[in-house]
Amino acid sequence: MVAALELYFDHVTxxxxxxxxxALEEVGVQTMKRLLDGRHRPHLSLTGAERLDGPAIAAALDGLAAAPPLEVNLDFCGQFVGRVLWLGPVPTPELLAHHAAVHQRLDAAGISGFDVYRPGAWVPHVTMSMRVPRPLLPQAIRLCLEFLPMKATITGAAVADHAHDEYLPLS
Structure with a gap:
């Protein structure tokens, strides 16, 4: 498990x-629902790393809203290599600008993360499952599509490192 700077959604989303x-669990797809004894929250990660220093990130973002009230539209689902299934927000100029501003602040503070979260490489996503069994992939994708589109508002942020039982709310 990795640490991440996570953006959280409104209650309805x-x-x-x-x-x-x-619904995915009911058809045999292991989801994020059971991860961390049910403490895992639906989120959109802005950066991830093996370890992140929450107080250092809070200091780097001082004066920048970690979780501005961005409206995001979850309009599609996708899959990463390894059968990771996710919902994708439309990469609006506002979402991409916020992501870039966060990374500019983190870079200036010497805080680095995985390259796949860098501006220009980042694929914004909300993970549904880390390992969809191959025979269930078409059904899992259909289920996801039945729930889309979703309009969401970003309402909170935190640095979460559940492997080390560290969680620092940023808003």
Missing amino acids: QQRIRTLWT
Whole structure:
């Protein structure tokens, strides 16, 4: 498990994603629902690394809203290599600008993360499952599409490192 700077959604969107997790579980797809004894929250990660220093990130972002009230539209689903299934927000100019501003602040503070989260490489996503069994992939994708589109608002942020039981709310 890695640490991440996570953006959280409004209550309605969180509940819809949790309902989707339940629907996927009911057809045999392991989801994020059971991860961390149910403490895992639906989120969009701005950066990730093996370890992140929450207080250093908070200091780097001082004066910049970690979680501006961005409207995001979850309009599609996708898959990463390894059968990772996710919902994708439309990469609006506002979302991409916020992501870039966060990375500019982190870079200036000497805080680095995985290259796949860098501006220009980042694929914004909300993970549904880390390992969809191959025979269930078409059904899992259909289920995700039944829940889309979703309009969401970013309402919170935190640096989460559950492997080390560290969690620092930023808003």
